[in-house]
Amino acid sequence: MQIIQTRSLQDWADNFLEAHPPRAKSLVMTLFGDAIRPHGGALWLGSLIRLLAPFRISDRLVRTSVFRLAEDGWLSGRREGRRSLYTLRESAERRFSRAYNRVYSPTYLAWSGYWTLVFASTGTLNPQTRSELRKELGWEGFSAISPTVFVHPNPDHETLREILHAYDVQRDVFVTSMEQAQGMPGRPLPELVTEYWPLEEIRQNYLSFIEHFNQLPEILDDLGKALSPELAFVVRTLLIHEYRRALLHDPRLPIELLPTDWAGKVAYELCHDVYNATWHRAEEYIMEALLEEDAQAQPTADFFYARFGGLTLPH
Numbered sequence: 177m178q179i180i181q182t183r184s185l186q187d188w189a190d191n192f193l194e195a196h197p198p199r200a201k202s203l204v205m206t207l208f209g210d211a212i213r214p215h216g217g218a219l220w221l222g223s224l225i226r227l228l229a230p231f232r233i234s235d236r237l238v239r240t241s242v243f244r245l246a247e248d249g250w251l252s253g254r255r256e257g258r259r260s261l262y263t264l265r266e267s268a269e270r271r272f273s274r275a276y277n278r279v280y281s282p283t284y285l286a287w288s289g290y291w292t293l294v295f296a297s298t299g300t301l302n303p304q305t306r307s308e309l310r311k312e313l314g315w316e317g318f319s320a321i322s323p324t325v326f327v328h329p330n331p332d333h334e335t336l337r338e339i340l341h342a343y344d345v346q347r348d349v350f351v352t353s354m355e356q357a358q359g360m361p362g363r364p365l366p367e368l369v370t371e372y373w374p375l376e377e378i379r380q381n382y383l384s385f386i387e388h389f390n391q392l393p394e395i396l397d398d399l400g401k402a403l404s405p406e407l408a409f410v411v412r413t414l415l416i417h418e419y420r421r422a423l424l425h426d427p428r429l430p431i432e433l434l435p436t437d438w439a440g441k442v443a444y445e446l447c448h449d450v451y452n453a454t455w456h457r458a459e460e461y462i463m464e465a466l467l468e469e470d471a472q473a474q475p476t477a478d479f480f481y482a483r484f485g486g487l488t489l490p491h
Contacts, residue, residue: 214480220469287430317427319372382439408457
């Protein structure tokens with residue numbers, strides 16, 4: 177039975193890579209966020225080439241990808257003889273931390289009933305800063321209800337503080353909260369959700385993810401300890417790569433404002449189950465690849481084990 181199931185999982189991986197080959201540069205980003213940050217955020221090019229080989233990405237594409245990511249400000253490269261070490265830059269580390277905290281946390285949140293508004297004054301903000309702030313707030317799920325007003329029912333306030341500080345606009349914007357005025361005529365505030373956030377598009381992204389991965393929990397459960405480290409690593413990496421793409425535009429709205437049986441909740445729970453079944457063997461493969469180039473490669477950091485509310489060791 178285990179031989180059949182191993183072949184079944186390998187077939188799944190082969191078919192997925194054939195139908196949805198990941199772009200090298202994007203997969204490098206996924207790999208750094210999911211696998212390399214917990215090991216210090218740095219690795220030698222040789223280890224990166226080995227880690228990406230199972231995804232049918234050539235040495236040349238790996239080199240081109242890290243060169244472009246360095247040019248874009250995400251990575252720093254350092255040569256030692258004929259070898260190159262790539263490290264997440266400090267500014268990129270902060271962005272990776274925010275982005276990947278979203279990946280491993282529920283996309284649906286409890287709600288206090290209040291909305292947060294950010295008013296970006298046209299009189300004090302120059303157009304470029306206002307445009308960059310708009311983009312950054314958009315990444316955090318805010319919707320623009322006018323060119324200078326952004327709203328979210330339940331944002332991460334610590335992240336909002338970081339954004340305002342990073343752009344040095346604390347004295348140029350107004351931040352406030354609001355709730356539905358009682359006894360006054362007007363549309364209910366929850367209708368803002370369907371008007372200003374593309375929930376159907378987001379739902380379709382999640383449904384696509386679910387369709388691709390929903391068979392894996394049963395296969396992985398049957399495999400148990402027979403799962404190979406390399407195949408576990410491939411499945412875990414593809415899982416996070418595709419899940420990250422599915423939630424890219426998810427504004428993380430309160431569960432009270434989302435449709436019943438929200439697909440994002442189903443997708444998150446599926447991602448949690450598959451990750452829990454693969455992370456341990458995948459870490460074996462990652463450490464082996466890192467140690468091949470660096471005998472002092474850092475072990476898995478403590479924060480890694482807090483993902484998805486706390487990872488469990490395989491039975």
